[in-house]
Amino acid sequence: MIAEFRLPDLGEGLTEAEVVQWLVSPGEKVALNQTLAEVETAKAVVELPSPYEGTVSSLHAEAGETVAVGAPLIAFDVAGEEPQTPTPAVEGAEAEGSEKTQPNLVGYGAAPTTAGRPARRARRIGGASPAADTAVLEAAPHDASPSASVETVIERPRSTPPVRAHAKRLGVDLVLVAAEVGDRLITRQDVDAYAERLAARSDATRTPAPVPGSAARPTGHQPDRETRIPIRGVRKHTAAAMVQSAFTAPHVTVFHTVDVTATMDLLARLREDRALSGHRIGPLAVVAKAVCLALGGAPGLNARWDEEAGEIVQHGYVDLGIAAATDRGLIVPMIRDAERMTLVELADAIASLAETARAGKTSPAELSGGTFSISNIGVFGVDAGTPILPPGQSGILAVGAVRRQPWEHAGEIALRQVMTLSLSFDHRIVDGAEGAAFLKAVADVLEEPGRAMLLR
Known part of the structure; x- marks a missing residue:
């Protein structure tokens, strides 16, 4: 069978x-x-x-x-x-x-039924009266247009909500698509193919005749000179999430440039420690540790806005998101209970997270529920930016590149290693004073890693 x-x-x-x-x-x-x-x-x-x-x-x-x-x-x-x-x-x-x-x-x-597919509710098209007989549109010519008059009542075409929304954006009538594909489920590809045929016929009817003696010049849509990339998968989800966040949470971004020479010296000593030879401890791990420590004094940055309940929910833990650029697009997997981890454990977790993301094996559970995020834009040679909050989070920190440049130190000008931190936060939850204090606390740890011993 x-x-x-x-x-x-x-x-x-x-x-x-x-x-x-x-x-x-x-x-x-x-x-x-x-x-x-x-x-x-x-x-x-x-x-x-x-x-x-x-x-x-x-x-x-x-x-x-x-x-x-x-x-x-x-x-x-x-x-x-x-x-x-x-x-x-x-x-x-x-x-x-x-x-x-x-x-x-x-x-x-639900398990399938052998009694056949249940009937769908009817949809009225054109000027058919309520007493009109219910009929299924069996066929339609390929040059039918969305505005064609269909004086009958037909079954609602089989499709999913995203496909119906996609068809609405393109101005495609699913009834006419159903006439071409039959009784199966209508897909996005069916809608796109129908829209392309309509566009091709429309372009053909609008293309003006060339003026005698004039040189031909390409006008309008030029498929041979364009590349079209379908918006789907991670990129589609990321785009929707970023639009939702940008137009829901009022973003504020503050910047702070910090002397990280002491941190870089510490990392150089750790790399020489044979006991740590199996671990890759980099600046991002130190930033992650500093963030976890600083969040203890800035509860608003480890919180979310619950619109439905009318509450601000403060988290008693840190599920730390680390933005990762992959071939599939930007994803933000998280490290659960990051506040409980040592510097070495955080470094190992970041390395594992990055390897899994590059392999495309990050699970859905690792991409949901983060409470605060870090984006390491420094790996691209970028100094600062205005990161967009992941939905459901009130803070995200962008970490810039480490650069050697002249800097005031101990009353003199010296070549120092500096980094710019960019903090975006939800101004409904966090005010400017709390955001600035958090950023300064992170910077203090990076300037003097020994200060981490004073924080809890």
Whole structure:
């Protein structure tokens, strides 16, 4: 019998995922829990295990294709009676009362029904009267436009909320798309393809005839001279989060340039210590330790604004986010309970975090729930910036490059190693005095690492 596996609910409210690569192919025999594919959500790359033992019948998506939660992903030829396919609930579906929820290995969803797909609520198009008979639009010419009059009542096209929003932005009527793709779930690719056909026909009708004797000049849209990169995965999630943060929390950024010569001298001595030869302790680890110490005296910077409850929630722990630039985009994995760690433990945690992020193996759990973040812009040779707060956090510190430059020291001008710190904070929670005091506390530790012994 053929068993179909649909993309499961991967948690965190995610509605779609991109197939990174298939690890099986049609005709291949697979074992229970064998990894079928790697899919990339808006937060991480996830391995999907097989819920069946059998032979791969077909793949419903290609590598690089975005699949909606609940859409068919892969089909198996399995022995015995037809199994209940693990699948998440899809918008518009209604589970039979006698059926039980089946585990789908990543999330949970309603088991499929053999009675066919439930009817969807009707949508009225054009000037059809309430008494008009319900009908399904079976076909439409490829040159149909979104403004075409359809004097009938049709079923609501099968799609997910993100696809419907995408179609609305492009001005595409999903009814006309459904007429082309049939009764299957409409994807973003279907919407994009329909929009491109409309645009091509529109450009063709608007292109003016060349003036005799004039040289041809490229005008308007020039596909051969442009590169279009789909906005999806981590980049899509990051963009949405940054827009939400920038237009929700009133950002304030303050800067402080500090002499870190003593810190750099300390790190040089630690590198020569044979007992620490297996650890990579760098300036970022010292900054992380200084931040954890300084947050003890600045509770507003280790807090979040709870709009619904009308409360400011102060955290009694530090889940420290470390921004990491990867090939998939910017992610901010976190180190849990960072305030309990020694300098060496923080250095090891940062190194492990970076290695996992570069490999694309950061789990969704490591990307959620941070209380304060650090962005090391110094690795790019940048001195200062205005970092945007991760949603749900009230503070983020950007660490600039360490540079040797003339600096006043002990009443004289000398070549010293300096670094600029940039602190952005939510002005609803943190006022200027608390932000400045926190930044000064971090700077004091970097100027004189021995001062860390005086903080708790």
